[in-house]
Amino acid sequence: MIRSTLVRAIAVTAVLGLSVTACGTTNDNKASGGKSSAACGKNLAFLGAETGDAGALGLNMVGGIKLALDEYNKKHADCKIGLKEFDSQGSPDKAPALATQIVNDDTIIGLVGPGFSGESLATGKTFFQAGLPSISPSATNVTITQQGWTTWHRVIGNDDAQGKADAKYLTTTAGAKKVYVVDDAQDYSKGLASVVKTTLGSASAGYDEIQVKQTDMSATVTKIKSSGADAVFYGGYYTEAGLLVKQLRQAGFKGTFMSGDGSEDPAFVKAAGASAAEGAVLSAPAAPAPSDFNAKYKAVNNADAGLYSTQAYDSANIFLAALDAGKSTPEDINSFIGSYSGTGASGPISFDSKGDITSSTIYAYSVKNGALDTANPAPIK
Amino acid sequence: MNFGFLFNNIVELTITGLVLGSIYALVALGYTMVYGVLQLINFAHSEVFMYGTFAFAWVVVFMHGTASASQTIGGTIGILVVALVAAMLLSAAIALLLERVAYRPLIKKGAPKLIALISAIGASFSLSEIMGLRDRITGWVGLDDNLKNYVAKARDLYSSPIDIQPVNLFSIGDYQVTDVDLVVLVAALGMMVALDQFVRRTRFGRGIRAVAQEPESAALMGVNATRVVQGTFLIGGLMAGVAAALFMIRFGSTRQDTGFIFGVKAFTAAVLGGIGNLRGALLGGLLLGVAENYGSAVFGSQWKDVVAFVLLVLILLVRPSGLLGEALGKARA
Numbered sequence: 001m002i003r004s005t006l007v008r009a010i011a012v013t014a015v016l017g018l019s020v021t022a023c024g025t026t027n028d029n030k031a032s033g034g035k036s037s038a039a040c041g042k043n044l045a046f047l048g049a050e051t052g053d054a055g056a057l058g059l060n061m062v063g064g065i066k067l068a069l070d071e072y073n074k075k076h077a078d079c080k081i082g083l084k085e086f087d088s089q090g091s092p093d094k095a096p097a098l099a100t101q102i103v104n105d106d107t108i109i110g111l112v113g114p115g116f117s118g119e120s121l122a123t124g125k126t127f128f129q130a131g132l133p134s135i136s137p138s139a140t141n142v143t144i145t146q147q148g149w150t151t152w153h154r155v156i157g158n159d160d161a162q163g164k165a166d167a168k169y170l171t172t173t174a175g176a177k178k179v180y181v182v183d184d185a186q187d188y189s190k191g192l193a194s195v196v197k198t199t200l201g202s203a204s205a206g207y208d209e210i211q212v213k214q215t216d217m218s219a220t221v222t223k224i225k226s227s228g229a230d231a232v233f234y235g236g237y238y239t240e241a242g243l244l245v246k247q248l249r250q251a252g253f254k255g256t257f258m259s260g261d262g263s264e265d266p267a268f269v270k271a272a273g274a275s276a277a278e279g280a281v282l283s284a285p286a287a288p289a290p291s292d293f294n295a296k297y298k299a300v301n302n303a304d305a306g307l308y309s310t311q312a313y314d315s316a317n318i319f320l321a322a323l324d325a326g327k328s329t330p331e332d333i334n335s336f337i338g339s340y341s342g343t344g345a346s347g348p349i350s351f352d353s354k355g356d357i358t359s360s361t362i363y364a365y366s367v368k369n370g371a372l373d374t375a376n377p378a379p380i381k
Numbered sequence: 382m383n384f385g386f387l388f389n390n391i392v393e394l395t396i397t398g399l400v401l402g403s404i405y406a407l408v409a410l411g412y413t414m415v416y417g418v419l420q421l422i423n424f425a426h427s428e429v430f431m432y433g434t435f436a437f438a439w440v441v442v443f444m445h446g447t448a449s450a451s452q453t454i455g456g457t458i459g460i461l462v463v464a465l466v467a468a469m470l471l472s473a474a475i476a477l478l479l480e481r482v483a484y485r486p487l488i489k490k491g492a493p494k495l496i497a498l499i500s501a502i503g504a505s506f507s508l509s510e511i512m513g514l515r516d517r518i519t520g521w522v523g524l525d526d527n528l529k530n531y532v533a534k535a536r537d538l539y540s541s542p543i544d545i546q547p548v549n550l551f552s553i554g555d556y557q558v559t560d561v562d563l564v565v566l567v568a569a570l571g572m573m574v575a576l577d578q579f580v581r582r583t584r585f586g587r588g589i590r591a592v593a594q595e596p597e598s599a600a601l602m603g604v605n606a607t608r609v610v611q612g613t614f615l616i617g618g619l620m621a622g623v624a625a626a627l628f629m630i631r632f633g634s635t636r637q638d639t640g641f642i643f644g645v646k647a648f649t650a651a652v653l654g655g656i657g658n659l660r661g662a663l664l665g666g667l668l669l670g671v672a673e674n675y676g677s678a679v680f681g682s683q684w685k686d687v688v689a690f691v692l693l694v695l696i697l698l699v700r701p702s703g704l705l706g707e708a709l710g711k712a713r714a
Contacts, residue, residue: 051513051536052536053638055536055537056534056536056537185683208677208681208682209681209682209683210682210683211682211683211685211686213638213642214682215628215632215639215643216397216401216631216632216673217682218393218394218397218398218400218401218674219394219397219673219674219677219678219682219685220677220682221397222390222393222394222397222678223386223678226386226389226390238538239538239634239636242538242634243632243634246544246632246633250546250547250559250561252557267537267538269449270449270538270540270634271538271540271633271634273449273451273540273544273633274449274450274451274544275451275544275546276544370449
């Protein structure tokens with residue numbers, strides 16, 4: 001076992017090494033040819049879920065990237081940039097093999113992704129060692145930017161910022177005295193829920209963990225009711241969040257229900273049913289999309305924009321801005337991103353030295369009149 | 382570990398566990414009957430259940446539209462009954478299709494049981510993916526726009542637009558028993574008793590038992606074995622359809638991979654009670670539902686499957702053929 005792993009590790013490292021040098025040389029050759037032509041015919045890569053449980057979220061991101069590329073390619077008809085999609089199904093087990101494919105493909109100049117926190121942690125080292133810059137539209141786990149991967153960036157506030165804001169919202173705005181915290185045991189969910197729990201301190205009434213794809217939450221519902229909690233915070237995604245609030249309301253729970261950005265999707269209301277979802281608060285580290293974004297998005301993708309579409313659009317645009325500025329090597333693009341500052345569809349964007357977005361406001365979206373009100377969130381201060 | 386919580390809430394945990402367990406039991410019937418007759422584990426039975434949940438939701442969308450509404454069971458009983466029938470019919474149709482396409486050709490050629498098992502797993506994946514790709518399939522024939530209420534976002538959650546609001550009926554301890562709890566429990570138990578009596582008392586039931594006991598002698602006595610196998614799949618499918626409808630009334634939404642976990646649980650229930658045994662499937666299902674709830678209560682919800690499967694291993698160590706461990710063929714009339 002150990003020997004075969006070692007051999008494989010050496011082989012992978014060798015391949016990586018070769019590809020990095022190969023990358024460097026081709027780029028150098030082309031860079032000497034002309035200013036922006038170096039990037040012509042190159043690709044952005046997307047790594048994230050396009051099928052599987054969270055496939056809908058990944059498709060929202062791909063749509064955003066496609067919109068950015070469509071706009072860029074219309075302006076640069078003689079020098080188009082393509083998109084290569086790598087479907088990880090959101091799985092930290094499947095992503096590493098795809099990451100190796102991405103770093104070995106020297107037509108790829110940058111990565112929009114990885115989509116989720118688990119796969120980001122599993123692939124970050126590969127991308128860092130290969131020197132490939134990446135911008136994630138959606139991975140919010142706190143620890144990712146603490147690994148020292150200088151090529152890794154995100155255009156979304158991390159779970160620490162969001163969790164603190166959520167706890168504050170629950171205790172001050174919603175006036176909750178006892179908050180029960182539930183999560184679905186995934187990297188993202190656990191990270192967010194534990195920040196909320198720690199920030200709540202003595203206002204935390206209890207904690208339970210459910211499983212992804214669980215449909216019956218009755219034991220958790222019983223726990224919440226018997227704890228006497230007047231609010232529930234759920235860390236996880238919209239399917240389970242919807243089922244949990246539905247079963248809570250059916251069991252007569254009257255308190256506030258809050259969840260994070262993984263649940264901030266119209267499908268939450270579908271899973272919960274309109275009456276159970278009413279009044280639920282879903283936070284997200286993103287302002288609503290500008291009013292014309294959805295129309296532009298729909299024209300390219302023939303579908304409505306969703307959660308993370310604006311962030312993916314912004315991520316792709318930062319890479320395209322780097323190309324416009326004449327950057328063509330991974331190192332140049334990476335340092336361009338590091339010093340980037342601008343306002344995207346999701347809000348103002350600039351990065352700190354770790355790759356986190358410097359300022360992010362957390363917004364509270366609520367379900368009103370049977371629909372998620374995506375247009376008028378309240379910023380949590 | 383939190384035993385105090387378990388004892389303080391034992392009524393609520395038991396009743397909600399029984400409600401889920403009775404849905405497990407109805408699905409478990411499909412596994413147990415096919416095993417009883419063919420000694421074959423029909424792993425694609427989970428997809429039979431999943432198609433039923435979609436049939437239910439489609440009918441509700443068709444009759445009610447996509448606007449979401451809150452209703453009690455009584456307020457929308459007409460739609461629910463039609464949706465229930467549709468779920469039973471589609472589940473039964475899928476079960477018969479499975480028998481015809483995935484099993485009969487293999488059994489006719491005398492293929493080993495292991496081959497049929499692999500065929501079952503393949504059929505399970507195919508059925509689940511077809512449901513997950515239904516938007517593309519309708520797209521090929523240009524119907525995806527007309528049918529978008531039924532096929533759009535095929536891999537995402539698909540919900541019944543009518544949200545069933547439970548009505549509190551009476552209380553046991555401090556738990557309010559709702560009409561949804563009661564409907565699910567009574568419907569599941571009623572179906573079970575009816576099926577049990579059907580297998581024990583009718584001519585066709587005798588045929589099922591005869592084929593399960595000794596297929597060759599049964600054939601010599603004039604029992605049409607192919608018919609019996611078809612009938613077994615049909616009954617399993619109808620029961621899965623009822624389970625699907627009850628599942629939708631209780632939980633309200635489904636997706637193309639709903640069958641997988643539910644199938645594993647139902648299969649476990651069948652083994653727990655004694656696979657091939659109808660009453661065993663009922664006992665196994667109810668026990669599994671309650672064990673999961675108790676496990677969640679004592680150790681935390683993340684441990685519920687561990688508790689359920691440790692229970693399974695312990696019971697099989699003591700009684701290797703399951704709790705009631707009696708095969709379908711040996712049941713006395």
